[in-house]
Every structure is written in structure tokens, then in C-alpha cells.
Amino acid sequence: MLTKEDSRWMALALQLAERGLYTTSPNPRVGCVLVKEGKLLGEGWHERAGAPHAEVHALRGAGAAARGAAAYVTLEPCSHHGRTPPCADALIAAGVARVVIAMQDPNPLVAGQGIARLSAAGIEVEFGLLEAAARELNIGFVSRMTHGMPWLRSKIAMSLDGHTALANGASQWITGAAARRDGHCWRARSCAVLTGIGTVLADDAQLTVREVETTRQPQRVVLDSALRMPLTARILEKGNVLLYTATQDAQKIAALQQAGAQVVVLTNAQGQVDLAACLRDLAARGCNEVLVEAGSTLNGALLQAGLIDELVVYLAPQLLGDMARGMAQLGELTKLEQRVELAWQDVRNVGRDLRIVARVHKNKIV
DSSP: OOOHHHHHHHHHHHHHHGGGTTTOTTSOOOEEEEEETTEEEEEEEOOSTTSOOHHHHHHHHHGGGGTTOEEEESSOOOOSOSSSOOHHHHHHHHTOSEEEESSOOOOTTTTTHHHHHHHHTTOEEEEOTTHHHHHHHTHHHHHHHHHSSOEEEEEEEEETTSEEEOTTOOOTTSSOHHHHHHHHHHHHHOSEEEEEHHHHHHHOOOOOOOSSOOSOOOEEEEEOTTOOOOTTOGGGTTOOEEEEESOOOHHHHHHHHHTTEEEEEOBOTTSSBOHHHHHHHHHHTTOOEEEEOOOHHHHHHHHHTTOOOEEEEEEESOOOOTTSEESOOOOOOOSGGGSOOEEEEEEEEETTEEEEEEEEOSSOOO
């Protein structure tokens, strides 16, 4: 039976898991603590792919005292051999008496098998404690494993009257320094940052994490149907750039590949880049969370296609007027039933601006 004390230890495990926010992809963020008679024996979190899992760190900290202890793990211990041995086996070998798990692993290679292996070894297993928090921490991993798509989050900076730039394109800076730094935190936790060629041409954007400390830069992704990417664009300077295009122009492709970009042709029936196919390809490459930083054209197309899961909107206390550019081109809506419905997740001040996180209502539910 789960108790308040169990919740306290699982909350600590979740705090530990969050330390891997910027580094674990494509793996999930996981934390673990080992406890006996109310005393913390060992703790750990998964730091990066290929490194020991959270359970291994906690067991090393506990040593022989792990026998008879309770383990609190934010995600079902793995039961298969990947880059590291199964954590379920490590817990069994250490002689733990009880394992409390926040959520079942959505990975089909695990999905209940870790729980079954622990139970078969005579270990008391309970799961579902603080499950909602655990799912939020790994929302992209859950999406990729259950839908074959990354969690797509669009970051938008706009004025109170809903505009992202003046009619002439000027937009730097609508929001303040604190909001821009916060935006880099969302970049840092993402596996990839996605934009359209229009943004690259207008801003010569780099899409790198610069305002916060991180050991991993996200994959930079550009949708460029006609391969208009200049070979001198700053985004190409450090590599790690993936271009999705709809053209088969071998000369342009070769030149961009020579400049350090990887080019993938994914064309839809309209002769444009196939947006859904791009996201499926990113998921196949191990992308859990993808951050969109784009203009109204791409944001509108992604919203109309039902592909955006979440909006992160920085609302600046200013008005830009009715001639300024909007956040998403959705065309003319003639019925209210055509509107995009949102659900508020979080609203808070970031410096002088307001940050709103909202989920898009659609059939895809995580």
C-alpha cells in the first residue's frame, strides 16, 4: 500500500530525473533512490545515452545495504540488453525487497516486462505513484514510443495583440532578455529545433543553444522545399543540420552536403515537403521533443495538419498594430468549429513578459 512517505521518495526520484533534462535523449529521463527504514542509501539519474542508468548509480551508492531496501524509480526498469544490461536484473541481483515505479515504460521492448521480471523474482512491485509527473517529464519519449512521432512544441514570441513582427519583418526584440533566455532552455531540452527556410533567409538564424549551459546541441532542422538555403548561411557553419526538401536537384543537394548539411527528400502530393513524413523521420532518428521556431506560414501549416502538440507563447506587454504579422496563417475561418482549441498548462511571468504554455486539442493524446 502506497503511503505519503512513498510519495516523498518518489518526488526526490523525479527531481533527480530532471537533472538529465538536457542530456539523456534519445533515452528517457529517469531517477532512482534506494531507501531502507526511512534512510536514503543511494540515488542516481540517467545522465546520457550509453551511460549507466539511474538504478545502477543508486545501487552503487547503496552497496551491500541495498539488500532488503526499497527502490523508487520514475520509469519501469528495463528488461532488455541495449547499450547497458537490464536494470531489472541489477535490482534483483542486489536483493531489493520492494520496487515502487511511477509509470510503465511505453517502449515495446520493455512495456511490463521489467515489472513481470521483478515480480517473478519475489520482489514486491507497485506502480502508478506520481505517474502524471513522470509522463510530463518524458512526454516526448512517450509520444515517440506510442505514436511514432516526436512531441512537437512551437515557441512563439508575440505582442499582446497577437503579432510576431512588423509588416516589414522587424521582430528583434519583441520580448525581453529573460524570455529569450527561457526560450533557450526549451531549445536545450529539445532533440531538434525546426524552422522554415523563410526564417533562415530573413534572420540568418543559427538555432543553437547559447543562453544556458548544455553539453549537447540539438539537431538543427530546416524545411526547404526548393533548396533556397544559401551556402553562406550561419546555420551551416557548425554542421548538425538536416534539410528536408521536395526537390531532386542533384547539383544543389551535392553543394549543400559539401557544406555540411544532410539533405532528405520527402515530397507530398502538392510538391511541398511532407510535414508528417518529416516528423516520422525525426522520430526514427531518436528525436523525442522537437521545438518549432518559425514564422506564421510554417506554424499555420503545422497547426492545420494537426501536428503541433503544444504552444509556448511569450506575450510581451506591447501592441504592434493591425498591419503587423500574425503568429499562424490559418486562412479564413467561416465557422467557430474550425478554430484551434487549446488547453492552458502553465501561465507565469518571465521577466517583463508572460509565458503561456498551452496544449492543442486533437485526437493524439499522450
